[in-house]
Amino acid sequence: MIVKATGLRKSYGATEVLTGVDLSVAEGSVLALLGPNGAGKTTTVRILTTLTRPDSGTATIAGYDVLREPARVRGVISLTGQYAAVDENQTGRENLVMVGRLMHLGRRTARRRTTELLEQFGLTDAMGRHVKTYSGGMRRKLDLAMSLIARPRVIFLDEPTTGLDPASRFAMWDAIAELVRDGTTILLTTQYLEEADRLADRIVLLDHGRIVASGTADALKTQIGGERIELRFTDEVQLLKAAGVLNGVVDQLVLNVPSDGTAAHLHQVLDVLRDNGLMPERVSSHRPTLDDVFLALTA
């Protein structure tokens, strides 16, 4: 396990932000820390990247202890925070070379990597402009490029797409997917379930500073049950009648009927409704999403 954390706790005054978090990430895999605002995602990342000391608990990155060997940890990781950490009054190129030099790449290597990364992220045309003229998407790309300059073994991405427009978000996903193909270990935080589903091998659901569930996206989805048929009625009288003849759960004007997802079962449900003179306004088949998992586990 290239990232390993045990029993991380952290409080700010009387507020407990983390109440005993255990994590492990296998080399070359992607772990998503998923949770609402205030769940403790950023604090976890800050502890693992040596920026914050936990009140108790231990963590190692590539075998180095984050508390006892922070300098060594910093040598093998990179952090892309929630807000693009770039110098507005330097050009894209200057920002990259600077970080390369601070990672102790030689002058020539820093320049070569800068050229490669500008190319890779499509920033070559903008490299000579001050970053304050960049769009939000370009800043994030530059930010990520700065994180990659010294080929870190573990990359921490704290909400990498928050605040981006859809096109920039897709571009960011592509960039991250490319890192994954190269075998880089990634720990990312997100409040977007789609993002976790799409990028991560394993997902850890965090809520109020504790882990409420973890596993693959599929495993989490099966954890809260299978498919269902949603029957939407126009009035409550029909809804309640339907609830009387079908085995389901009422949610406002919708009756949720558990289903095995076959056409035969759908047919049977509609037959029962017709035999009782009931006509739903809409019928839809619903497969559980991570949203459902999330709501079910954090409610």
Added chain:
Amino acid sequence: MSHQGVVAACSDVVTMIDRSVRLARRNVDTLFVSLLLPLLMMALFVYVFGGAINTGTEYVNYVVPGILLLTTGYGASSTAMVVADDMHNGMIDRLRSLPIHSFAVLTGHVVASVARNATSTAIVIVASLAMGFRPNGGVVDWLAAIGLLLLYVVALSWLAAGLGVIAKSVESASALSFFMLFLPYLSSAFVQPETMPSWLRPISEHQPITPVIETVRSLLIGTPMENNGRVALAWCCGLLLFSVVLATSLYRRRSNR
């Protein structure tokens, strides 16, 4: 620290100085104001207030050392804002997650601050000569005065960096550094302390700026030195030591949040 560690640390410091100087040069508003404001202040004191103030000498000769200190105080205080900006715009997390010594980041800002201050001080000296400042110190006196001013600027810049680290925002950094701008007015910079009310006089005479000004005055226009040189050096060295320790330890402590 190993030999390799020393080389890496020096390289980090150079990279950060490069960054801070570049950022300072491009922060045109701040640069412009920090170069121009001291000139305006000097003109104000020499031409507007000067006629009404009797110091027993030509007022321009009296006031220029004070203006020099005012200039450096102003320049250093803008460093507090630059550092505070760094601490709050996200860049600090990137810098802190890199394998570099915390000393390097602040040193970069301090060196940029000293460079900016040296420039504005040089401009003020040239302009003061044009306004009738007639120093009579020799080369050694000038070198000593410049050396003392540099030491003062370095110490003040470190103090400003420390204030920038403490400040909760750029605005509060600006407020915290206000006293750096205000202290010269309570010194012997513009009027002789003997003309102040008796309760204010001890404050004026025993604050760090007065001995520094009196030393520069003595070196450049030949007023009596008394023990001002030693007191000024002690103040500057003490302030420097205090500020470096304060700034670097506060900077490191922010990792515990």
